[in-house]
Amino acid sequence: MWIAEGFIRKQEGLSLEETAQNYVEDLINRHLVVVGQYSLDGKVKTCRVHEMLHDFCKIQATKENVLQEIKFKNGVFEPPISELPHYHRLCIHSCVLDFLQSKPHGPSVRSLVSFSSDEVNLPSVTISTIYAAFEAVRILDVKPSSDMYRLLHLRYLSLSCTLSVLPAHFSKLSNLQTLIVDTTSFTLEDKANILNFVQLRHFKTNATVSLPRVSNTRQEAENLQTLGLISPESCTEKNLGRAPNLKKLGIRGRLSLLMDGKEDSFECVGRLAYLEKLKLSNYAYPHSPLADPVRNLPPGYKFPPRLRSLTLSKTSLDWSQMHVLGSLEELKVLKLKDNAFVGDTWVTGDGGFRNLEGLHIKLTDLVIWVTSANHFPKLKHLELYNCNKLKEVPIELADILSLQRLKLFRVDLAVASAKRIHKRKHRKDIAFELSIFDPKAVGLPLH
Template sequence: MMSTRDGYLAAYANPDPHNLKFLTAKECFELLEKRVFGKGSCPDELKEVGKRIAGNCGGVPLVVVVIAGALAGRSNTTEWEVVERNVAQHAFSVNKDCGVFVEMSYDRLSQEMQTCFLYSGIFPRGFDIPAWKLIRLWIAEGLIKPQQSSTLEEIAERHLNDLVHRNLVILLQKRSDGQIKTCRLHDMLHEFCRTKAANKWLFQEICTTVDNAVPSIQDPDTCRRLCIQPSTLNDFLSTKPSAEHVRSFYCFSSKQKQTDLSPNEIKLIHKAFPLMRVLDVESLKFLFSKDFNNLFHLRYIAISGDFKALPPTFGKFWNLQTLILNTSTSEPTLDVKADIWNMLQLRHVHTSIPAKLPSPTVTTGKPSSLQTLSMVAPESCKKDVLAKACHLKKLSIRGQMAAFLESRGGISNLEELKCLEHLKLLNDVLYMNKTVQLPSAFFRLVRTVKKLTLANTRFAWSEAEKLAQLESLEVLKLKENAFMGDTWKPEVGGFSKLRVLWIERAELETWKASNLNYPILRNLILVSCDKLSAVPVELADIPNLREMKLENTIKAVKSAKEILELKNSQKIVVFKLSIFPPESESKATQ
């Protein structure tokens, strides 16, 4: 038997290696109970505190064993609570031992990947890190070196996948296409990154000291990146910090609630770091100021606030690469007044409500570098706008779709996007009084699209055949009444490259299909399709079908189990069937 942290090495030795998982909180408590009490059981009065202690062990068996040793011989709640308060100290002794093995994995990384790995420690302990955010930050910080054969985003994505395969970063969620959606650093690796990064002056965490002194920057002349918890921010700003060498300022929070700062406190952030390149303060309620407009070096901005418009002054951020704007306004759209078409470094724009984009002042000249627009109003998809944004790879459109989808509507302008890979059409059904139809030429307009998401478009199922003509389509997500009607009988052929099919909140009752309709389908996800009587059993003949998930789709469970039996009898690929809620739970609630 061989054990290794390197997933690539494991796969080389065995195409289907056994991947060890972290223990669940329940499994941690069971191990703790066994190590402390042997064949006996934990007394009732100690179970509650024991479960809390087990939950703080991070799922690592070695930490549980060390904590169990500290608990052995202690028989009352008070003594166990003392251990609970000192779990971190006991775990630290394990960290020092395990750090040797982490160091070995770390030393095998390239210098660029070492920096990317340590940089991941800027997020708080236990923080669920969106992969796209981490990749954007790596790029904005200049940690990714350009290569002729790949974009910066592609290189960064390879680095993240490599870190996951080496078990230095935990994979939490995958996207439907198999790419990483969210990840996390384990507590022990988080401590390793923080310690190593501090020694290399990669970043500094602003935090309160043991004696509760006001937090401050350790060395303003050396420090380049600062990260701080919202709870500490007020005390930090009260010192009126000033450090022109700081290039990045982060304030992350795992809580959804925003921290309110006064206008003067917000201005202090702008004044303190005049050469800032990266500003990520989504956990704060942000306000614009004159000092903010002077931060011309900004490459990355992630802010939240009651924004109704993007002011014209944003057009002066010529170095900006990524803009993330979360607004709590009651307005249906965000009015973009800044001339984003002259911001030639701008690559990714994310807004929480549809943005109304201005028309380019000059249609000739260098095209925009935009790769992501998420999301925009349908009326912004004019020919001159999309011609300027011709390098777009990801586009999300949300709003009233009826006029946009007409034969002479804005959808015809999508032909300007020759690089488009991901497209979302999210129809606003509020006050909708007109039936929408999928244009017959749709497949010609978006023939490069690999991932398509439709929501509330309410097309007839008979029109789904137009999607089958999309020659590059690999992932199809049909969310909440994307198609209406009770029957879907796709014609033979089509969907030749489709790997993932997601159907959610559909009125579908009868679905007739075979392996010829989806010849290389790998994943099928059905969510809240409670009227669907059965999944086509013929889908079991698809050689590549590996996973099926049914969530709140009770009537189709029997047919899904038939497919499971047929796939297991074929023994071609490992097939996984997931049913939520589990049948035992669903019967209990009936």
Template sequence: MHIACKCKGLPHTVVIFAGILSIIERYCWQEFADSLSSSTSMKTEPLELSYSHLPEYLKPCLLYFGAFREDQDIPVQRLLWLWISEGFVQKTEGKSLDDMAEDYLMDLVSRSLVTVTKQRTTGGAKTCRIHDLVHEFCLAKAKNEGFLQILHGDSDISTFTGPCPHRLCIYLIKEEELEKMRLYFPNLRCLFVFSYYHWNFSWKVIKLRDGSPGFPVLKLLRVLDLGDFDFGTSFPMEVVFLAHLRFLAIHGHMKDIPSAIDNLSRLETFLVKGNFDAVVLPNSIWNIKTLRHLWTTNSSMWCGFCLPIDNVEVSTHLDHLNTLSLAVDPFSQSLQDILTKLPSIRRLKCVTVRSEAKSPGNCNRILTLDKLTSLQSLKLQRFVGYEFEYPFNLKKLTLSFNHQPWSKMSAIGELPNLKVLKLECNSFVGEKWEMEEGEFPNLRFLKFSRLDICLWIAPSYSFLRLEKLVLYECAKLQEVPSSLGKCENLELIELRGCCESAVSSVKQIQQEQVSTGSQDLKIVIRATVD
């Protein structure tokens, strides 16, 4: 009651204090209550106390949130990669760095300092954010400790006071301020370049007075995110002189990466944003033994890295590569050779860079993926004329534009650990899918999007663990199998752009669940078609 009274009815203070109490022993609660000041502002005291109770390894992880915009949903995967590149995450025997970083995040969530805003279909957090009061606290604390500094468009670097920061975030900085960066921030370890207005700077017009490139070479940088600079088709060559770089994110439409990229011998994460096509990597990429994540992001599906295979020794591997966005020629003989060089891959997006199509029934090639024993998430796009041998441990599978016959679904249904299946446009073609008994034993999430299926037949007690079914623009599908009414875990069925008869069948499933005493199933209907 003493602690509750100290909260003074402020909801955020209640949450923060509860987070502290949840991680300290009950016999320490009185000591904590006695430590609460009656004069200190209740706006800052809860956060100060919560911060002081954090383990030392979590403090920089929390302060790092100050680098992002207030009220911004932060992609969790990117955040965890940044923490790892900064060296915040401690190695633990039996756990990967990615898993440890996720544990750190969930610890902050359990202390009510971070909020998960979107969940992954496979479980875990997809995006997160912090309360505006926590953001304000992180900025002030980070500045006072020389951990992080924010520079805005009207900032003058020469007037900067305080400890020389190791991390710098720039928002719309003036060109002349770039010249001063090397002088005033010689020990900079991390640089972010952001825009408040979500438009791209043009790198070509930003030059220093001596005509040299606009980015001053800060040789101690470990993290460089230039996501709001648009490099066009040219790779920024000054980046290759940053020998200590662990994390690199750039924005542009470059077709290839220079061979000098292997100067970045410590590089762990390489992200290319905004690219609409394949990014060709040089043979020298195999020299970077620390690479863990090679990823491209764009609204277009057809983007990825082209890994070279010619003149590469058979023994050469990217042993530590965990995440890869791969662009390939679907009829190249080297595709399987590339896959054999990725023994530790856990997340793979594989897209094709050629549009040749064969008859959907003419499957005369096999993509062998079952040797990738660590692979958990797989996305295959535009592999027409292929059959697939899937990894046994696969948990998430997304397919699109592969033109597979529905008879090939049985190979997927046999995967014992599959939890998420997304069938996007033309992944499977044909009017009828008839399932077999015992398929999909652990599937939690199933999505159909823009498929031409008309008839879906499922035996009794199918999808026993299914929790969510999503049907987008499957206008020809006449009904959802009534056997789904026996799914005790089913929480949501969402339909958009489906016909009235399919909607009616879903409502009958809901009625069946209600008749058995279950009120948990939610139905969401959007934009039905005739």
């Protein structure tokens, strides 16, 4: 949103996103912004401002006509609709349909955000009202779904909708930098051809997107950094080759199609030289992923060279395949979700996971984990979720000097071993946090 507003200025050697991140960290260092949650690699995942500072910002923003909240009280809107021409940014919490049907007029409005939880279907007459009222809007984050293609100045568009097709007329939004589509549909057919959006930097959706097949390679989507979720069938040389600067990629579908070694398969992903974050989810919708498991991972040298974060879900791989992931030298965060690996025993080997800092394992049938401190020399954070059969967390992990946090959620059998790790760390006077969630008891995290 900051980038779409034009607040971020290009700095040599940094992307606009990196510059914006520096701004966030500066606000945190000045204690104006409070960190809510860190990601496994130590980066800020969520943040907030203190309630008093929040109130102060709202008061000042209103005084300076920077931001105005639209509230519905006693049957009328505050401030009155007649005052909208004075404001640049509006946010509304309720009665969105009533607001739009009141024929607002905001020629100076650059940002319109709705925090309403109500599902609203806009009639065509009301949709036309949006175009007439806010034709210069750059940021639109609204709950209702509708055809927004006439708002040619849009740079940021977030939709909550029931779309199964991204219409071709969305291609008219030539200034779009961020497109977020939250839809009730499991799949989304891209008829707008988002890879033709020259300014697009981030495309995010909760559906599996089928990109159109193109006969000839057109201009590159060189600004595109985030793309997902797309289908394995969309991972072709002609598609991914047009987005050479991708940093984040999500793929969901029959991953066996991606990893079978045929032409236009995983090699296309591996050639993304700047890719840092990759999510791979095995879904054979509407069938169970167990009906089409991933037999083997590609060799380590076929993965993107700068890959720092990898998430695998429902792949049902054997634990013996973990040596492939251990060979990824730049990997710092590994998330294994929903039976990404199956089998009762995992024995780690020497020489792997040299730079891994965060390991997250969720829902597995693992019973025995055999490892050594030498196998995870830089591990800082370990999270185990719903590992109901795991007998114990290896006590050898206590000897990893860098290990700072161990989090257990519904891992009942391994609680005793986790407490032993905590005691050993405490005896060595090493800062260490142990968090245990037990649904059978009201327990507080151990520190």
